[in-house]
Amino acid sequence: MRDFQKNQFTLSEITQHIQEVLEEGVGDSYWVTAEIADCKFNRTGHCYLELVEKEESGTQPKAKIRATVWAGVFRVIKPFFETSTGVKFDVGIKVKVLCRVNFHSVYGISLNIQDIDPAFTLGDIEQQRRETLARLMADGIIDMNKELEFPLLPKRVAIVSSPSAAGYEDFINQLDTNAFGYRFSYKIFSATVQGAKAEESVVEALNRVNHEVESWDVVAIIRGGGSQTDLSCFDGYTLASNIAQFPLPVITGIGHEKDISIADMVAHTRLKTPTAAAEFLVNAFYEAEALTNTLADDFKQHTKLMLNEYESNLSTLQIKIAPSILKHTANLRLSLQMFAFNLNDYSKRYALKKERESAKLIKQLASLLEYKSLSELNALANFRKSLSYLCHNKIERQRTKHNSVASTLVLVEPTRVLQRGYSITLVNGKPLRNVEELKIDDEMETYIIEGRVESVIKKFEKKRFQ
DSSP, X not given: OOOTTSSOOOHHHHHHHXXXXXXXXXXXXXXXXXXXXXXXXXXXXXXXXXXXXXXXXXXXXXXXXXXXXXXXXXXHHHHHHHHHHSOOSSTTOEEEEXXXXXXXXXXXXXXXXXXXXXXXXXXXXXXXXXXXXXHHHHHTOTTTTTTSOOOSSOOEEEEEEOTTOHHHHXXXXXXXXXXXXXXXXXXXXXXXXXXXXXXXXXXXXXXXXXXXXXXXXXXXXXXXXXXXXXXXXXXXXXXXXXXXXXXXXXXXXEOOSSSOOHHHHHSSEEESSHHHHHHHHHHHHHHHHHHHHHHHHHHHHHHHXXXXXXXXXXXXXXXXXXXXXXXXXXXXXXXXHHHHHHHHHHHHHHHHHHHHHHHHHHHHHHXXXXXXXXXXXXXXXXXXXXXXXXXXXXXXXXXXXXXXXXXXXXXXXXXXXXXXXXXXXXXXXXXXXXXXXXXXXOEEEEEETTEEEEEEOOOOOOOOOO
């Protein structure tokens, strides 16, 4: 031990004293938990680390120290750790390491790592996943994207991936060469899908998709396989909340080795690989085509059944209505015959009445003539003749007129009209007299001598035939 009663020392004496004090005070090995903030591998096989403990806010460091894993130890603990956890030994992971405190007069204080506990890192990763899931559930957004209606034909696909990723090539190749010849429209929104910046990069790509959201039907997040650390970006809360609340259905095709990521859990549909994601979209087209064919067949069959039913109903209606038409026609014929008979009888009675009135008038005139002079008698006689002639003429003309009307009525009786090749037309149940009464889609009934025809007016024009 140096004599520290004096007031002046060399730098090497001070550093030597610090080393002696540390070796006496902290000479044993300790299990230390920390996060790897920096990691460098020396060509000789050594590994130089920077360990950090952060504040609860996760931004500011609470403590920081250098650490070293000598080549002989690193060759053992690195593969042991990565095989046990599936996590790459790299920046950003939390570790529990067995180490000793070292002090070097040139390089200062550091930790020398002798062993590592994989179970701690696995527990920390799982704890972070559980906290992320609990936060998503507390926010009420974990199932929001799943509740979106998936489009019947997801033709327009926004792809979030790295353009150099093998998974991306597999995805578009599967879309372009599908066995059914379906054609998709797609565009890549480039993103880093591995490393410390991956989560931020994928979120930024989703924001770019959102700016033109009307142009796309679905979003596909694509990445090939990798270790759990490579895929840890897909467990972050920021990315998961963006996927959950995205306005389009999100499908994930992330090639995992084992576990499902948080991004898979909140996405609308999770597929194991990029190829499986493409097959899912192709299958959606196939199902839509099958549904369309089924609907078309159902429509044809239903239409055929309806036509058969209408044809049967029309035949039944024709059978039922024919006797009614014949009965109605017979009634009209009888009514016209009765009218003609009554008219003829009336004409005769009218003519007889006029003759009697004329005879009476003649008798009255004859009585008057007895009191007149011969000249007056001659004049009266002449007048009588003229009057008799006029009355007779008048009566004959009247009789001829009435007979003509009766004959005309017989000729226009409906059955005779139909027999001459004419037809009778009713519109909405009323006789058609003027084209101005017509309207498009009016129902029109036409009676001919052998039956009845129903039709619907689709076009008409006003034209007087000369």
